[in-house]
Amino acid sequence: MHVAILGAGVIGVTTAFALAKRGCKVTIFDQANSVAAGASYANGAQLSYSFVDPMASPAMLKKLPSILLGKDPNSKQELSLAPDHLKWGAHFVGNCIEPKVNTNLKQAITLSLESRDALRELLDQHNISFRYKRAGKLVVTRSVTGLKNMQRAARVKSARGIEMRVLTADECWELEPTIKQHFGDIVGGVYAPDDHVGDARRFTTALSHICTEEYGVAVKLKQTVRGLASVGNQVVGIQTDKGVFAADSVVVCLGAGSASFLKNYGIPVLIEPIKGYSFTIPASDQAPSISLTDADNKLVFARLQSEVRIAGLADYDGDDMSLREHRLNALKDTARRLFPAIGDYHHSGTGWVGARPMTPDGLPIIGRTKIQNLFLNTGHGMLGWTFACGSAERIAKMMTNNGTEYLNDQRAAQ
Numbered sequence: 383m384h385v386a387i388l389g390a391g392v393i394g395v396t397t398a399f400a401l402a403k404r405g406c407k408v409t410i411f412d413q414a415n416s417v418a419a420g421a422s423y424a425n426g427a428q429l430s431y432s433f434v435d436p437m438a439s440p441a442m443l444k445k446l447p448s449i450l451l452g453k454d455p456n457s458k459q460e461l462s463l464a465p466d467h468l469k470w471g472a473h474f475v476g477n478c479i480e481p482k483v484n485t486n487l488k489q490a491i492t493l494s495l496e497s498r499d500a501l502r503e504l505l506d507q508h509n510i511s512f513r514y515k516r517a518g519k520l521v522v523t524r525s526v527t528g529l530k531n532m533q534r535a536a537r538v539k540s541a542r543g544i545e546m547r548v549l550t551a552d553e554c555w556e557l558e559p560t561i562k563q564h565f566g567d568i569v570g571g572v573y574a575p576d577d578h579v580g581d582a583r584r585f586t587t588a589l590s591h592i593c594t595e596e597y598g599v600a601v602k603l604k605q606t607v608r609g610l611a612s613v614g615n616q617v618v619g620i621q622t623d624k625g626v627f628a629a630d631s632v633v634v635c636l637g638a639g640s641a642s643f644l645k646n647y648g649i650p651v652l653i654e655p656i657k658g659y660s661f662t663i664p665a666s667d668q669a670p671s672i673s674l675t676d677a678d679n680k681l682v683f684a685r686l687q688s689e690v691r692i693a694g695l696a697d698y699d700g701d702d703m704s705l706r707e708h709r710l711n712a713l714k715d716t717a718r719r720l721f722p723a724i725g726d727y728h729h730s731g732t733g734w735v736g737a738r739p740m741t742p743d744g745l746p747i748i749g750r751t752k753i754q755n756l757f758l759n760t761g762h763g764m765l766g767w768t769f770a771c772g773s774a775e776r777i778a779k780m781m782t783n784n785g786t787e788y789l790n791d792q793r794a795a796q
């Protein structure tokens with residue numbers, strides 16, 4: 383079977399690997415000059431296996447009015463009356479109710495644990511250097527209610543085999559003494575020792591080399607995918623700006639570009655681009671080795687060897703994917719105020735913006751579509767790096783085992 387993978391982000395490349403190791407002939411297409419040029423380029427670096435809580439929650443519902451009125455510094459939303467955006471919003475609100483939150487969290491945990499195992503297996507077989515570490519992660523908060531919510535989620539996760547410890551403020555400072563001076567006002571936090579960090583771009587680049595050199599995968603860059611080639615209801619290839627390419631099956635891994643592409647074929651997936659920013663600075667000797675998330679300011683600090691990656695913000699600017707300097711500066715200012723001693727902010731570089739391909743329930747869309755031989759592996763939102771290896775295994779098993787092992791995602795099939 384010859385498979386065309388659309389998109390060379392972390393999802394496209396892990397999908398290519400999972401299919402190629404099962405004996406498929408694979409070709410990856412991307413419009414960029416290099417792999418991992420989209421959202422996978424400089425993300426928060428968290429393999430956040432223990433913190434896969436979907437964004438839609440009752441707490442988020444309470445915050446929505448202030449976000450929509452532009453009063454939340456962590457999230458700016460451009461007003462849009464586009465039907466797709468309104469539909470996305472309605473579904474997001476629908477996912478903020480407790481029973482949905484629990485179901486979504488449980489599904490996210492299952493995929494997260496599959497992803498952890500799949501990455502482990504991949505690294506047992508292939509030597510990849512991507513600043514990977516089992517760093518552990520501490521999420522801190524200054525809010526008693528916030529801590530209670532985290533405690534409740536920790537119970538659900540512990541019951542599914544994830545090691546989580548709910549800590550008082552003293553216990554947080556004991557675990558990571560370097561934060562005491564700057565996070566003296568927290569009420570507590572949750573610590574997960576089995577969370578990892580790693581550079582998604584380095585991983586994706588190295589894995590694409592393994593794919594080409596050891597599994598015969600072809601990577602075609604600087605090729606914009608314009609559409610599908612089909613006969614009746616069956617996909618038989620793709621059209622790029624360089625010509626038509628024949629394939630037996632096609633997997634759409636276009637990240638934030640997926641929804642507009644699929645809309646042309648009457649597959650109305652709900653994926654919106656939610657922009658986030660990051661910058662990377664040289665670490666100081668006070669930089670913690672564990673990953674630290676400030677839950678109140680929605681900011682992550684991740685140590686990547688001699689550097690610290692700082693990421694945050696969740697903006698909706700419609701189709702505008704540009705880096706807005708004032709938003710990057712807002713992130714830098716907040717980070718410096720919260721944790722000035724973590725590194726050298728004078729060397730924070732140009733910074734980066736990426737578009738998270740967000741679904742309303744925070745879960746990716748992995749499955750068959752109504753078009754024969756057209757598959758989706760997309761919509762990984764805030765957690766694409768974390769979910770990548772498990773999602774790739776799922777779609778590859780579905781495609782090579784004729785769907786017997788996994789139920790199809792109904793959102794893809796609509």
Ligand SMILES: Cc1cc2nc3c(=O)[nH]c(=O)nc-3n(C[C@H](O)[C@H](O)[C@H](O)COP(=O)(O)OP(=O)(O)OC[C@H]3O[C@@H](n4cnc5c(N)ncnc54)[C@H](O)[C@@H]3O)c2cc1C
Pocket residue numbers: 388389390391392393394411412413414417418419420421422423424425426427428429430605606607608635636637638639657658659660693694735736737738739760761762763764765766767768769
């Ligand atoms: C600031 C920020 C921080 C984040 N932090 C984390 C984190 O700590 N942990 C985590 O798990 N996740 C994190 N994420 C989310 C994660 O980065 C994404 O979910 C993931 O990168 C999505 O991967 P993807 O391959 O689906 O998309 P992308 O990496 O965006 O890849 C899609 C590719 O499709 C290509 N493309 C699009 N349209 C076309 C076309 N028509 N023709 C050809 N090519 C096309 C693009 O060029 C791109 O390379 C973060 C995201 C952001 C923005």
